[in-house]
Amino acid sequence: MDKENNNGKFEILSKTAREYYRSAIDEFGKERYNSAVVLFFKSVVALADLYVLKNIGETPSSHNDRFKITREKFPEVYNILDKDFPFYQDSYNILMSKELAEVIREDAEEIAGKVGIKL
Amino acid sequence: MQKKSQEKLELNYSDDVIDIVKFGSSVLEGNIPNDIDIAVIFKKITLKQQLEESQKIKKQLELFFDKPIHIKSYDLYSLFDKGNFARESILFYGKSLLSGNYFSESMGLISRVHIFYSLTKLKKKDKVRFNYLLNGKKGKYGLLRENQGRLLSPGLIEILPEHEKIFSDAMKEITSNFEIKKVFLSK
Numbered sequence: 001m002d003k004e005n006n007n008g009k010f011e012i013l014s015k016t017a018r019e020y021y022r023s024a025i026d027e028f029g030k031e032r033y034n035s036a037v038v039l040f041f042k043s044v045v046a047l048a049d050l051y052v053l054k055n056i057g058e059t060p061s062s063h064n065d066r067f068k069i070t071r072e073k074f075p076e077v078y079n080i081l082d083k084d085f086p087f088y089q090d091s092y093n094i095l096m097s098k099e100l101a102e103v104i105r106e107d108a109e110e111i112a113g114k115v116g117i118k119l
Numbered sequence: 120m121q122k123k124s125q126e127k128l129e130l131n132y133s134d135d136v137i138d139i140v141k142f143g144s145s146v147l148e149g150n151i152p153n154d155i156d157i158a159v160i161f162k163k164i165t166l167k168q169q170l171e172e173s174q175k176i177k178k179q180l181e182l183f184f185d186k187p188i189h190i191k192s193y194d195l196y197s198l199f200d201k202g203n204f205a206r207e208s209i210l211f212y213g214k215s216l217l218s219g220n221y222f223s224e225s226m227g228l229i230s231r232v233h234i235f236y237s238l239t240k241l242k243k244k245d246k247v248r249f250n251y252l253l254n255g256k257k258g259k260y261g262l263l264r265e266n267q268g269r270l271l272s273p274g275l276i277e278i279l280p281e282h283e284k285i286f287s288d289a290m291k292e293i294t295s296n297f298e299i300k301k302v303f304l305s306k
Binding site (some may be wrong): 085 | 165
């Protein structure tokens with residue numbers, strides 16, 4: 001991908017992925033695991049978009065589009081999104097555990113590794 | 120598609136899986152579900168391992184169902200946790216996709232719905248309609264025979280959990296004077 005021609009999307013997504021991840025770490029440290037899960041997942045989503053951008057030069061336009069593209073072309077990323085998304089959906093009415101927050105943090109770190117950015 | 124879900128499915132899964140249970144609206148006959156809720160019950164392994172195994176199972180289940188699969192992972196602690204809002208639905212209505220039986224049967228319990236009703240305030244013609252509804256007429260089966268339900272005593276019928284909606288919807292057409300109780304019987 002030509003980073004000069006992505007209208008700054010790479011930088012924006014990198015910044016948001018990092019910001020969500022670091023905010024999640026803060027919440028995790030305060031034992032606010034619901035907030036941590038939501039923020040780690042948002043970081044996962046930004047990183048998934050970065051992965052897509054890096055590989056095909058464009059970003060998904062919606063959640064549906066993101067799932068469709070990753071399912072068809074990047075199953076290693078789709079599997080993480082599909083696994084973690086239900087927890088994001090449930091986070092408003094179910095108590096999230098420390099162990100779950102750790103799992104989603106590891107997922108964010110795994111995709112960051114694939115994309116090649118430091119969180 | 121609904122029929123398949125009543126059967127045992129041939130699935131590959133690890134020894135850490137205790138059961139794979141269908142629950143939620145897709146279990147209730149007479150419902151048109153938007154999705155299929157599945158609970159995978161694990162022995163005590165890490166959450167990360169549970170989620171990875173559930174994803175593998177989900178991919179297999181997508182071949183059997185034409186609706187989106189919502190899969191949840193539990194060990195016995197999280198299944199019975201008060202914060203698990205799906206607990207009752209899994210325990211009472213859940214059907215094992217591995218055995219084809221109710222999940223509760225693996226714990227030595229039989230789940231059944233008891234419906235208490237009273238016809239005393241109904242007009243005679245509605246009492247007759249109600250009787251036809253349950254028992255049929257002119258050689259046509261009523262709801263009880265069609266759905267393996269039975270009359271336990273006057274004013275009390277016992278039915279399978281998945282038929283609760285069929286019975287309550289039909290009975291509401293005639294009377295609102297009935298009460299539904301969910302019971303566990305010993306095997």
